[in-house]
Amino acid sequence: MIRLAFPLLFSAALFAIGVYGVLARRNGVLVLMSIELMLNAVNVNLVAFNQFLTDPVFTGQIFTLFVITVAAAEVGIGLAIVILIYRNRQTINVDEVNLLKW
Amino acid sequence: MTLQEWFFTALALVGTVAALRLVTAKNVVHAALYLVVTLAAVAAVYLLLAAEFVAWVQVLIYVGAIVVLLLFGLMLTRAPIGLEVLDNQQRGSSAIVAGGILAGLTILLWDAFEGAEIELTVSTTADVGDNLFRSYILPFEVVSFLLLAALVGAIVLARREEG
Secondary structure, three states: OEEOHHHHHHHHHHHHHHHHHHHHEOEHHHHHHHHHHHHHHHHHHHHHHHHHHOOOOOHHHHHHHHHHHHHHHHHHHHHHHHHHHHHHHOOOEOOOOOOOOO | OOHHHHHHHHHHHHHHHHHHHHHHOOOHHHHHHHHHHHHHHHHHHHHHOOEHHHHHHHHHHHHHHHHHHHHHHHHHOOOOOOHHHHEOOOHHHHHHHHHHHHHHHHHHHHHHHOOOEEOOOOEOHHHHHHHHHHHOHHHHHHHHHHHHHHHHHHHHHHOOOOO
16 A cells, blocks of 8 residues: 555656756757656656556556657657757757757 | 555655756766666556556666667767756756746645555556557557657668768
């Protein structure tokens, strides 16, 4: 028996740390890592509520699997973009990449 | 507190401290290694919540694949060492925003779920797989197509142009 507040507070802490990382880091790969932290926070929530509601079709756990898959796709594309930017500009600092800034 | 809650607290502390070190690390490779610790702690939390399949998928995909991918990204893009070059000038306001989110979420969650308890029932890999291929077969196929598209997109983006 675990109180539901324990996993929820853990996930809130992970999410807040991820938000800090996305806002404060300027290295592109570190920003991607912080996004992974936030996705993990969501996954912890999904699994906790799945066990709390005793879902007969395991919606929370299966949704977690989908989130992990989409995170893998996102990291693949994100790193490809980061490497392309590095090749063209010799930097991956996200505040120096302002090609689309008007 | 029950025994499970003590173990959960220990794991959550390890994961949270590693996550904090991840966003404050001076060296990008150290940050990636702290990410491994956080992801492993989350996997252990899944095991503690009796969701074994998700826990092993977390270990395989996150610790096994995504971290290796991130390390390759770090290897191919030379990053300098030091907090000043890795962080921008908004550290203070970022900390305020993150602290505000944490405080707000804590108050709301505590208010909504203070007395709620999880009665742990073990969900085996067989159960999860059964429901994945019975109730969620269409999303499963869509996700596999998404992975294929992401793979092709990543290859097209990262390939060096000839000539």
